[in-house]
Amino acid sequence: MLWLAPVLALLAVSWRFAEIDLKVLFRPATSAALGNFVSSLFPPDLSLNFLRTVFWAVLQTIATAIAATVLSIAAAVPLAALATGTLWNRGVLVSAESGSLARKVGVIANRLARALLSFMRAVPDLVWALLFVAAVGLGPLAGTLALTV
Incomplete structure (x- = not known):
């Protein structure tokens, strides 16, 4: 107390x-x-004009969600490969000696990918949305980009 x-x-x-x-x-x-x-x-507005507007808005929302999901997958696959410690620290990609240039580049790429993913997780979704609205304007593109991140 x-x-x-x-x-x-x-x-x-x-x-x-x-x-x-x-x-x-x-x-x-x-x-x-x-x-x-x-x-x-x-009473609710159930006029044909209103329902047509709602229908197209629903389709746009579904298209935005699908586009964001596809873009997320396209970005996540290479980032996941770069960020995984299994491949870079003790996996098949570590055929080079520990002091070689290829190994150093791999470790740097791994650390950068992990830092980028941590940063993207740390920033709230609403902040991403506001940043993309400021960058590309209000609309479906800003929403798609915000959902992608």
Whole structure:
């Protein structure tokens, strides 16, 4: 229970710094906006134009997922081969002597591949998505690239 006081103090400071005001939730304007939002959901729009738009969006989402999966596999196979310690440290690719140039290049490639994979795992998916949106713009390409990583 010793941790409770510092946590509550941190919560109070954060609450104050973030300028959170719960009174906003109980204002008439908030209730009216929430009511408008909920009422706009019913009845659902089942017009042909809307359903056509949804159909193409679903197809685009499926195509994006398939493209990202194929690109991921294409990137993962060579990276996995480079990153595996079994092949580079004690496997068939270690036919060269420990001091040879081929062995040194192999070890460097192994370490670089492992570092790249660790970096890619360490960066959250949302950050990748934001980076790709900034690089190529909002759209299916940014989503495909973010899912690929």
